[in-house]
Amino acid sequence: MLLEKLLEEFHMDLGMINPEQSRLYDSFFEKMSLKRNTFLIQEGEVERYSYFIAEGMARCWTLNHKGEEQTFWFCKAGTFSMSNISFTLQEKSEFSVQLLVDSVIYRINTEKVNDLYAAIPPLKITFGDLTARLLSRLLKRNIDLIKYSPEQYYLYMMEEYGPVFNSIPLKDIASYLGITPQALSRIRKRIF
Template identity: 75%
Template sequence: MLLEKLFAEFHVDSHIITPHESSLFDSFFEEISLKKNSFLIEEGEIEPYSYFIAEGIARCWTRNHEGTEQIFWFCKEGTFSLSNISFTLQERSAFNVQMLVDSTVYRINRKQTLQLYEAIPNLKDLFGDLTAKLLARLLKRNLDLIKYSPEQYYLQMMEEYGKAMNYIPLKDIASYLGITPQALSRIRKRIF
């Protein structure tokens, strides 16, 4: 189930993993429920788990030089949380990851991750490819912020996030776009 969601999100052929391997993958993860506004990780912490978001959405943010929250990414259903950076590197997180809605996530610790890689040997290479795809998405976001107007980028965001946009507060969307909530309101009036 988890790999199918992940593969669908990143447009990966699901046949590269057998049904048995997919079931085995799921067995290594623990399902947990998180309430709206719960943190997966707070800035300065070292993440002990890797989290997969099965249902829900999280925002990744830090404070800018003025002390204002600045959203730079949303972790949506079918993806791993960006707190995995701290998990993988075992370094203090430079940002916060916070749930925007009540969510169902699956987690795995470091010991279980090593056991999972032993149980499914080609998984590590596959995750390397998925990490490269995620980095490409992060780079695309940075380039799009340079290339496009906030209105054009908002339209792209609507396409990318689809129905998940209904769960993201407008103030967070504005922060993600690098504009004020008032500017976003004007964009929305023009579009709708």
């Protein structure tokens, strides 16, 4: 059940939604199996769907001032894609979201979201709480990159992402940590 996965990921009370509501929630989404490197959105587009990642992982990136890809977030299983920002605001996306591995995605459009909120009114409040928790994660990531060395943050990432961490290309991890691939290679030699 999608909603349970989402609530578990954000450490929220599963009792707030009953099994019938959970099944109803899932019925509003369209399941898709997508291949590695598929874009959910490219910078400059307006997102038409909200994507829930059931299995797999995506990266959020943009071009930095040097014209190089800069990864700034990973969307893991049990979370919505960060393209939801463009979807919710109906504004052009400031970044691209691309799948790192073959993934199972569930998507929903604006009309169905409105129908979903009408069918399960408590979701509007729940999603407000989820948005606050996501903002907290984004802020924590920025603070952690200041507080911890790239090596310490790399070790944290290994724990946070589990086995799927091995699917993330090293260039994307280095970019996310704000270091060169060569510096990441030295960190990995010290750890392993």
